[in-house]
Each structure stands twice: as C-alpha cells, then as structure tokens.
Amino acid sequence: METQLAIDGGSPVRDSLLVFGAPTLDEAEFDEVMDTLRSGWIGTGPKTLRFEQEFAAYVGSPHAVAVNSCTAALHLALVVNQIGPGDEVITTPLTFAATANVAIHQGACPVFVDIDPCTLNINPRLVERAITPRTKAILPVHFGGLPCDLDALQRIAGEHGLAIIEDAAHAVGARYRGEMIGGSGNLVCFSFYANKNLTTAEGGMVTTADAAQAEQLAIWRLHGLSRDAWKRYQSRRLMQSDVIYPGYKYNMTDLQSSLGIHQLHKQPEFLRTRERYARLYDEAFDALPGVRRQPRPDDGRNRHALHLYVLILDREQFRVDRNQIVAALLAENIGAALHYRALHTHPFYQNRFRYRPGDYPCAAEVGESIFTLPLTPGMSEANVAEVIEAVYKVLSAYRR
Ligand SMILES: Cc1ncc(COP(=O)(O)O)c(C=O)c1O
Incomplete structure (x- = not known):
C-alpha cells in the first residue's frame, strides 16, 4: 500500500x-417525475398529499405537513407555538445553523445547553438549569440520526410547561423505545435535502399528533391562505381564499413529492x-x-x-x-x-x-x-x- x-x-x-x-435515485423516481410533468399539475397537489399520508404512516404520526425545507419546518413549529420576541428556546450548540437561526427569525433567543460528549446529543441533565421564566420550548437535535433521551426531555418539558420541537433533520428511520422518530406527538421536523436519508432535492416535513396544529401549519406554509390552489381547483367552482395569517411561501411541490414517494418506499x-x-x-x-x-x-x-x-x-x-x-x-x-x-x-x-x-x-x-x-x-x-x-x-x- x-x-x-x-x-x-x-x-x-x-x-x-x-x-x-x-443521492440514491433510480427509474422509479425518474418515471414519477415525468408522470408529474405530463400531468399538468406540478405545484402542490395530489402527489404531495400522497407523500404526506404515506410519510405519516411510516413514522406512525396522525398528521404530516410537507414544506420546502427543514428550516421552514422548524420555523413554522416555532410560529404555531407562538414563540416570539423575548422568548427563549433551549437547543444544542452542536448543530447546523438552521436549528438556532429560526429562533432568531422569530425575535426569540436560542439558549444553548452543552452536549453529552458520548452521544453528541443535548445533555438533559444540563437542560433544567437553563430554564428561565422566558423559556418556551426545548429544541433537541437527534444528532447524526441517534435519538435524544426523549423521556428525560419530555419529563422536564412536562414539569415546566414547555413545548418540545424535535429537529429530526438526520433522523428519518430512527427509532426510540419502539417508536419511530416522528411518532412522539411533538412537532417533529425532518429534512429531505439532497444528501439526506430521504431526499426530495430540497424539502421537509413536520409531523404532529395535534390536528389543529397540523391545520395551522398547512395555512402558515402557504401565505396564510384558508384554502390552497389544489383545494380550489378540486372544487371546480369559483372559490375565494381568505388570508387569515401573514403566512410564508414554504409549500412543497408535486415534483419534489414525486421523489419523496419513492425514496420513502426504499x-x-x-x-x-x-x-x-x-x-x-x-x-x-x-x-x-x-x-x-x-x-x-x-x-x-x-x-x-x-x-x-x-x-x-x-x-x-x-x-x-x-x-x-x-x-x-x-x-x-x-x-x-x-x-x-x-x-x-x-x-x-x-x-x-x-x-x-x-x-x-x-x-x-x-x-x-x-x-x-x-x-x-x-x-x-x-x-x-x-x-x-x-x-x-x-x-x-x-x-x-
Ligand atoms: C440538524 C439540522 N437541522 C436543520 C437542517 C436544515 O435542513 P434543510 O436544509 O432541509 O433546511 C439541517 C440541514 O442539514 C440539519 O443538519
């Protein structure tokens, strides 16, 4: 040598x-993308609905809302928890910029808590000490795909009335105490970026057990409109949409979902x-x-x-x-x-x-x-x- x-x-x-x-892609993804291109509906529509339903079933969550990145997913998770100026979000410093940046986008303050040097995940023993009257949420990252000690974090969150938002950008397919990551009932945010376990080139998903929260996420991801274009089209009637929040442009397209559906099956x-x-x-x-x-x-x-x-x-x-x-x-x-x-x-x-x-x-x-x-x-x-x-x-x- x-x-x-x-x-x-x-x-x-x-x-x-x-x-x-x-990325690992083959004819299944290529054919689905062509089918979508030929279908005449390339924006958010039936393939995204199917991808959401199949993803929810895979992780064992009642609801899944597709967005155009995990960054968008994390941002919306803070929005629907009404986290804003003056609030604090506890997270790990060993992460990608997006995890903490989204708190800044909301005018909130990311408060770091050191990692366990063995697991590389946030150290739950240090979380409690970082809680103040301004703390609204704990945002752990399942680093590399290794689930955090969710039981410990859940106990702390319960005692202090905090939300848990899981950054599961790395964790498609991870399992914690017999449950898939995504099935905890918390808001769980996934990434489908080009190098992720499941890719849609760019993309993300939020899962939640809370139907009202899922509906809010779906509205916030598309300009705050009460009905998206696919719903209006399906009705075959003139349907007006009301702007009920100052929402974002975070929707996933059917072209991306065409990749996601087959990546999920694999x-x-x-x-x-x-x-x-x-x-x-x-x-x-x-x-x-x-x-x-x-x-x-x-x-x-x-x-x-x-x-x-x-x-x-x-x-x-x-x-x-x-x-x-x-x-x-x-x-x-x-x-x-x-x-x-x-x-x-x-x-x-x-x-x-x-x-x-x-x-x-x-x-x-x-x-x-x-x-x-x-x-x-x-x-x-x-x-x-x-x-x-x-x-x-x-x-x-x-x-x-
Ligand atoms: C831990 C973590 N959180 C969030 C993100 C953001 O994901 P996206 O690129 O889908 O916005 C990444 C991206 O790699 C990540 O590694």
Missing part, C-alpha cells in the same frame, strides 16, 4: 472523488444497507487507536438512522488538526465532511451573545475533533473499503 499521502504528492486511494452524500432497504456498511466501518475503526464513534443502539426498539457516520479524534494523538486530516482525505478522493463546528464559535453568535468556546466546552471540543465519512446506500462495498483504506493511511501518517 502506498504510504505517501496524496496531499504530499503521493497517489490517491481513488482516481475520482467519492462524493459525500450523493427506506427499509436503504437503512439495511447503511447498517451493513456502518458495521464494516465499526469493525475497522474500533481497531484504530485515536478515534471513537457515537454509540449505536441495535436492539430492535432503538435505532440510529445512520444519516451521519462520524469519527471523533483524540486530538492529542495526532500531529495535525482535524481540518488537515479532512483535507488529506479529500486529496485521497474521499468526500469526508464536517458536521458541525459548534454554533457558539461562529461570528454571529459570538458577536450577538458574547459567547466564548469554553461556555459549552464539550460541544466546542467535539466541534474541532469530528469528521463525517461517506455513507450512502448507493455506495458499493468496494467504496467502503476505499474509505477505510484512506482513513488508515491518513491517520497513520499523522499519528504522533
């Missing part, structure tokens, strides 16, 4: 880039492949000093959705930082990625809230030590072997 790193002029493990999070098979590849990674990396990974419950009742396969470096054991390691993996043509640098270390959050990295030490440390490896059902076992070879090559070269 060549030991000179590609970043130093050696030959790469692969000749072309193994793209991070490439989820059990996709998840089996993700699990098979993740086990190959586990075997290889559990034997590699200097890295650790998230725990992965595998008992039938609890399931990691394996959206992200992350490795966490013991930085003391390496001569270079995490960014150099990811750069070296990219030079080997392995599409490694970063999820995530802790939000409180970003300029906006530092400037607005005067945060220092040490305010949330676990998230700050993990945010500098973590990197994500390619893991999609469209990869082959040979691709998995290439990723393992490259990680061994790079980490061996940089080990102290």
